[in-house]
Amino acid sequence: MRRNQVAVVGAAETTELGVIPNMSQIQLHADAALNAIADAGLKLSDIDGIATAVETPQQIAHYLGITPTWVDGTSVGGCSFMLHVRHAAAAIEAGLCKTVLITHAESGKSMIGKLPRSTPADSLNGQFEAPYGVYGPPSMFPIPVLRFMKTHGITHEQLAMVAVVQREWAAKNPRATMKDPITVADVLNSRMIAYPFRLLQCCLVTDGGGALILTSADRAKDFPRKPVYILGTGESVETPMVSQMQTFDSSRAFKVAGPLAFKEAGIAHKDVDHLMIYDAFAHLPLYGLGDLGFMPHEETGKFIADGNTRPGGKLPLNTNGGGLSYMHSGMYGMYALQESVRQMRGIAPAQVPNAKISVCHGVGGMFAASGTIIFTNEK
């Protein structure tokens, strides 16, 4: 895909984040979509492309009253929205549509109008993982981490620092769910969830949503907000079964999606001003830093523990507080994208001064899928 041909011209989250007991899941989609459409200064009838995950495009298109000529229902977990951005950029460039709306919302906490998640007993997961007592992401996503720690010499304290540093970012963000400072001791003394991970190393469970509007870069300059250009993109999938990953020392999906995006963007790691790595659990930023090629995996724990990713550090990471402290409705990728867009617009609550390039890296399922989007505010 060519660089900077498509831009984000509308971006918004739901009016409220956290606990939203007065809205169903599709209404959360609509709330985010209407906010993004208003942000872009558009009318609903201007939207001719729609993408969403878990909920179907037909559900959201009908509820909003949109008649699309391009739809994408790619649903590969929390990074689905990174893939939507990539697919939408390609579709706009190919002339299949002009203005794409991407929505995410989940009534993750209040569970109103939320579709049930289930694992059929005759699926591969149902036969070869479910019978061993896996029960939701906390029992599955951390399974690789002890091997990762042993291979790369990562310590429990370093993994605790991931949560500590992200709370420092969250403290600067009025919309963050958790803002009180925490220490390594707080993390290591919090309730055990699935050894080696404790409560403060697991993502929040909240309600919310977000939406993006993309159009061609040529049209983008006529919109009210500063355009945020798509500089590079990547995507991949590996396996729905965490036990069947090629290795626990890294993520194959990360190692495909991340470098693809860097190659497409034509940038080096030193060019990155701002970084988001989807942190459903505390080990993900370490996998991401290594798999995206910022440094060898062995150095990732020390890099974070030494403060390089904290406010004022040389590589600001997860500046909204992340899934650990900002919010996590179940499919967090949209919120990582929103924060990258805010940083590129220069309006983030914890704004990185003069940030020009933002890398936004997502995971879907338990390392099952991945998508990477590189944004810039300079064309």
Added chain:
Amino acid sequence: MAEPARAKPKPTPETQHFWDGAKAGELRLQRCDACANVYFPPRPFCPSCASRKVSVFKASGKGKLYSYVINHRPAAPGFTPPYAIAVVELDEGPRMMSNIIDCPQTPEALELDMKLEVAFQQLDDKITLPVFRPAKG
């Protein structure tokens, strides 16, 4: 209201041989007749070279502890926390999820790379589940 039941596998035509094997006290894997790749989970073709000529064989049942969590909460129906959910690397190469029996469910007792051997846990008349225990000797 009845307690939610423990998750039980339901075999498909492609996996029946595996579950028949477990019921007979054998851990069965598949090997590609064309490229000798040994793979899991079951399927009637080789995921390495796409050959449909594959054979089922009885695995050694030996392996080592690749990684695990000790799940505290929420616990799956039928499980009493804390319990380990492990991934075992079989001597033949493939890895599979499992539980570790006859071993304290603690970080001290569950040492990465410890040697394991297969055991079988009967869930009902139809389904027996391969699990692993620390290898003797």
